Amino acid sequence: MSEPPIFTEELLDRCISCGFCLSACPTYALTGEEVSSPRGRINLMRALEEGRLPADDPTLAEESSFCLGCRACEPVCPAGVQYGPLLEEWRARQWPPRTRPLRLRGLLWATNRRWRVRALGLPRRHARRRRGPGPWLMLGCFERALFPAVSRLAARLVPGARVVARQGCCGALHAHNGELARGHELARELGEALPGVILTTSGGCAAHLAAVLGRDRVRELSEWLVESGAAASSGGARPDGAAASTGAAASTGAAASTGETGARPSETGARPSETWPRPSETRPRVGLQDSCHLRNANGVWREPRELIGRVAEYVELPSASRCCGAAGTYALLRPRDSRVILDAKLDEIAAAEVDYVVAVNPGCLRQLRQGLRRRGSATRAIHLAELLATLGD
Amino acid sequence: MTTQRPAGLAGAGLAGELAEIVGGDHVRTDAGALETFARDATPLHRATPDAICFPGETREVAAVIELAAERGIPVVPRGSGTNLCAATVPHRGGIVLSLTRMNRLLELDAANMVAVCQPGVITARLGEAAAERGLLYPPDPGSRATSTIAGNVATCAGGLRGLKYGVTRDYVLGCEVVIGTGETLRCGGKLVKDVAGLDLTRLLCGSEGTLGVITELTVRLVPAAAANATGVAYFSDLADAGRAVSQILAAGVLPVTLEFLDHTCLETVEEFAGIGLRTDAGALLIFGQDGAAEAIAGDMSAMAEACAQNNGFGVEIADSDADAQELLEARRAVLPSLSRRAPLTILEDASVPRARLAEMVQRIDAIAAEHDLLIGTFGHAGDGNLHPTCVVDPAQDGVLQRVEQAFAQIFAAALELGGTISGEHGIGLAKRDHLRSQLGDAHMRLLTRLKAAFDPADILNPGKLAS
Numbered sequence: 001m002s003e004p005p006i007f008t009e010e011l012l013d014r015c016i017s018c019g020f021c022l023s024a025c026p027t028y029a030l031t032g033e034e035v036s037s038p039r040g041r042i043n044l045m046r047a048l049e050e051g052r053l054p055a056d057d058p059t060l061a062e063e064s065s066f067c068l069g070c071r072a073c074e075p076v077c078p079a080g081v082q083y084g085p086l087l088e089e090w091r092a093r094q095w096p097p098r099t100r101p102l103r104l105r106g107l108l109w110a111t112n113r114r115w116r117v118r119a120l121g122l123p124r125r126h127a128r129r130r131r132g133p134g135p136w137l138m139l140g141c142f143e144r145a146l147f148p149a150v151s152r153l154a155a156r157l158v159p160g161a162r163v164v165a166r167q168g169c170c171g172a173l174h175a176h177n178g179e180l181a182r183g184h185e186l187a188r189e190l191g192e193a194l195p196g197v198i199l200t201t202s203g204g205c206a207a208h209l210a211a212v213l214g215r216d217r218v219r220e221l222s223e224w225l226v227e228s229g230a231a232a233s234s235g236g237a238r239p240d241g242a243a244a245s246t247g248a249a250a251s252t253g254a255a256a257s258t259g260e261t262g263a264r265p266s267e268t269g270a271r272p273s274e275t276w277p278r279p280s281e282t283r284p285r286v287g288l289q290d291s292c293h294l295r296n297a298n299g300v301w302r303e304p305r306e307l308i309g310r311v312a313e314y315v316e317l318p319s320a321s322r323c324c325g326a327a328g329t330y331a332l333l334r335p336r337d338s339r340v341i342l343d344a345k346l347d348e349i350a351a352a353e354v355d356y357v358v359a360v361n362p363g364c365l366r367q368l369r370q371g372l373r374r375r376g377s378a379t380r381a382i383h384l385a386e387l388l389a390t391l392g393d
Numbered sequence: 394m395t396t397q398r399p400a401g402l403a404g405a406g407l408a409g410e411l412a413e414i415v416g417g418d419h420v421r422t423d424a425g426a427l428e429t430f431a432r433d434a435t436p437l438h439r440a441t442p443d444a445i446c447f448p449g450e451t452r453e454v455a456a457v458i459e460l461a462a463e464r465g466i467p468v469v470p471r472g473s474g475t476n477l478c479a480a481t482v483p484h485r486g487g488i489v490l491s492l493t494r495m496n497r498l499l500e501l502d503a504a505n506m507v508a509v510c511q512p513g514v515i516t517a518r519l520g521e522a523a524a525e526r527g528l529l530y531p532p533d534p535g536s537r538a539t540s541t542i543a544g545n546v547a548t549c550a551g552g553l554r555g556l557k558y559g560v561t562r563d564y565v566l567g568c569e570v571v572i573g574t575g576e577t578l579r580c581g582g583k584l585v586k587d588v589a590g591l592d593l594t595r596l597l598c599g600s601e602g603t604l605g606v607i608t609e610l611t612v613r614l615v616p617a618a619a620a621n622a623t624g625v626a627y628f629s630d631l632a633d634a635g636r637a638v639s640q641i642l643a644a645g646v647l648p649v650t651l652e653f654l655d656h657t658c659l660e661t662v663e664e665f666a667g668i669g670l671r672t673d674a675g676a677l678l679i680f681g682q683d684g685a686a687e688a689i690a691g692d693m694s695a696m697a698e699a700c701a702q703n704n705g706f707g708v709e710i711a712d713s714d715a716d717a718q719e720l721l722e723a724r725r726a727v728l729p730s731l732s733r734r735a736p737l738t739i740l741e742d743a744s745v746p747r748a749r750l751a752e753m754v755q756r757i758d759a760i761a762a763e764h765d766l767l768i769g770t771f772g773h774a775g776d777g778n779l780h781p782t783c784v785v786d787p788a789q790d791g792v793l794q795r796v797e798q799a800f801a802q803i804f805a806a807a808l809e810l811g812g813t814i815s816g817e818h819g820i821g822l823a824k825r826d827h828l829r830s831q832l833g834d835a836h837m838r839l840l841t842r843l844k845a846a847f848d849p850a851d852i853l854n855p856g857k858l859a860s
Contacts, residue, residue: 014736016436016732017434017436018434019433019536020538021539022473023538023539032491032494033426033445033447034429034430034474034491035421035425035494039429040429043431044428047425052428053424053425053428056425057423057425059423059425059428060425063425076538078725078729079732079733080729080733103411122429149469293457325636355456392670
């Protein structure tokens with residue numbers, strides 16, 4: 001074979017085709033067709049690698065795009081297949097720049113340079129520059145434009161956090177959309193701009209950074225708060241065994257007691273007329289939407305549940321661990337499929353009668369907020385940082 | 394694997410005709426889809442079909458079979474494709490009939506303790522539905538989270554609870570089936586006792602889609618146990634573990650779990666998973682019981698004692714569910730750990746009468762050494778069902794021939810010890826050539842005549858089992 005391989009051989013070899021992934025896959029659940037299952041897609045990748053299917057095969061194009069990339073197949077895989085990296089390699093071959101939809105090209109362009117990412121955040125009030133012992137707070141790219149309050153409140157929850165303005169996009173967006181090399185480059189650049197442990201409020205970014213920079217370099221907010229024992233705890237009963245170790249002296253003196261009044265959800269775009277329930281009056285019912293990559297790649301899922309349980313009545317939504325259909329750029333590129341997946345989730349949220357659904361990733365937050373608003377639901381979608389900063393008094 | 398296709402199989406026309414039956418959205422003939430239906434969970438076997446169709450009801454299944462019979466087109470029924478014997482690889486091309494759309498649980502009849510379901514119901518879902526009513530569907534093949542109930546019946550799937558609860562065939566009471574003529578018939582039903590006619594339901598268990606397409610099933614449920622418990626013991630060699638098992642059963646204990654790992658498995662699991670197993674041991678035995686809490690306690694201590702009396706060491710009984718999960722982790726980690734040692738994993742299931750288990754594992758070790766192969770063996774000590782698992786790099790010269798020779802010897806050894814070439818995986822394409830050596834000529838001829846009676850046009854999964 002003279003052609004350079006498309007896939008890392010060890011990654012592709014790992015699959016033993018047992019099919020255990022089928023039941024975990026949201027797109028397989030929609031179609032019931034092998035071809036839209038993780039095992040089916042790996043067989044497509046093999047056919048592409050071995051030349052049995054040409055690169056321009058329409059089924060290859062469709063399936064590499066129909067896949068949400070949620071990686072729900074990974075935790076259930078007995079053979080330890082790393083599907084996420086395989087999908088990235090697949091899309092790097094499958095989605096050459098000129099065939100990408102315009103919308104996607106715009107997004108990748110906007111986040112490709114540090115100054116452009118900074119410009120995205122200019123009109124809004126994200127966390128301000130601040131010195132501190134660390135961790136290094138990541139402001140995100142679209143998160144700083146869409147949900148600036150998230151980084152501001154995260155900075156309040158982690159008083160030791162250091163904030164610098166000179167930081168760009170982590171490159172997850174690029175890696176997941178066919179620009180794998182650039183995605184890794186951006187992650188390394190960010191690693192240099194934030195040279196210690198990076199604290200992020202976005203599960204998707206956490207997983208990408210962990211893959212490129214190493215797991216030790218990254219902490220998602222809930223993970224940091226639980227590990228450092230610094231999270232708000234007075235709002236509610238601590239679940240059994242949830243007492244976190246109290247290390248990290250830098251982060252003691254929980255943010256929630258620094259005297260600032262609780263942020264209102266209006267800060268992040270929710271309707272200003274909303275009356276925010278004070279913990280002393282009511283104990284709101286709060287559900288969670290896991291961040292797929294945070295859960296499936298970084299193994300963080302207990303932490304947000306534990307933190308919510310400390311300030312509110314935690315309600316496990318039946319499909320909390322399954323993709324909401326946001327899936328990075330998916331909601332933009334495949335709006336119809338994304339809606340089908342979201343609709344089932346919204347039905348569940350309605351049935352659970354929760355006051356809030358917490359997200360730990362900006363994409364999920366946007367997706368849930370739009371969906372709930374469209375239905376005129378009384379449930380509000382908010383970021384974990386907002387919930388903790390507000391109810392943690 | 395060579396692909397023999399009947400002449401005159403018109404691909405393009407076929408798609409249109411199938412679309413007329415099941416609807417255009419439920420037929421695939423694109424190269425990519427055909428590629429993904431070329432395989433199931435069995436390594437080394439792949440062959441692309443000409444079309445895949447997804448019927449939504451029995452009437453559509455019958456129409457597809459009628460069309461195929463008229464035209465002599467092979468039809469390979471398929472559930473989730475988790476079988477390990479290439480039973481659903483369409484090596485003669487034709488139509489893959491995927492039953493995943495027919496996935497409704499039609500009835501859970503607690504009074505009669507039965508469930509009625511469509512073929513594509515996922516085994517674990519049936520289990521959950523039964524559990525909600527305090528009932529249990531006992532067969533628990535490793536793939537139950539993905540496998541379909543009709544796929545389980547077609548391969549007569551087993552699982553970890555075989556010794557106490559039996560296997561799939563022990564729970565199928567009735568079915569609706571479309572045979573090779575396109576006729577639809579019902580056999581059995583909700584009754585435990587029903588001797589009207591031959592037991593065709595049971596005949597379909599393990600028929601691997603060669604006799605008919607199952608379109609509905611009635612399965613038996615049993616009361617769920619109130620509690621369960623798990624323990625482990627190490628042995629310096631497997632023969633001691635075998636003696637412990639004999640003593641346990643002789644003492645009148647019928648355990649729900651009796652799993653073993655050989656030394657190769659122990660070493661490999663520890664190397665990759667690092668869960669603190671003792672690699673100085675020759676075997677690990679995991680034992681468990683379910684039932685009423687008081688009864689379990691007695692059984693568990695009897696089992697622990699039997700282990701200790703047969704030179705068992707490190708004997709431990711889990712105090713909590715979490716601890717039990719930890720003990721079972723070793724068993725769960727075997728296959729993933731073995732599979733990480735080389736790109737290709739071949740999982741077999743030759744089985745022997747329980748009392749010959751240690752002897753069989755010794756034979757397997759000798760065969761592995763003879764062919765310079767890495768074969769780890771684990772499995773169900775209670776029912777003699779072994780899983781010799783070979784991991785190799787297929788890029789190595791001549792390795793696949795060595796694997797083939799080794800497994801031929803393993804199957805021969807199993808038969809010599811009064812066992813079988815397949816305990817629970819099935820025959821399919823993978824062991825087709827070994828079936829005759831177990832069954833003999835007269836038996837094979839009868840199977841062929843039976844096949845012809847159900848499927849005169851020889852279109853149902855042709856070329857497998859006795860056809």
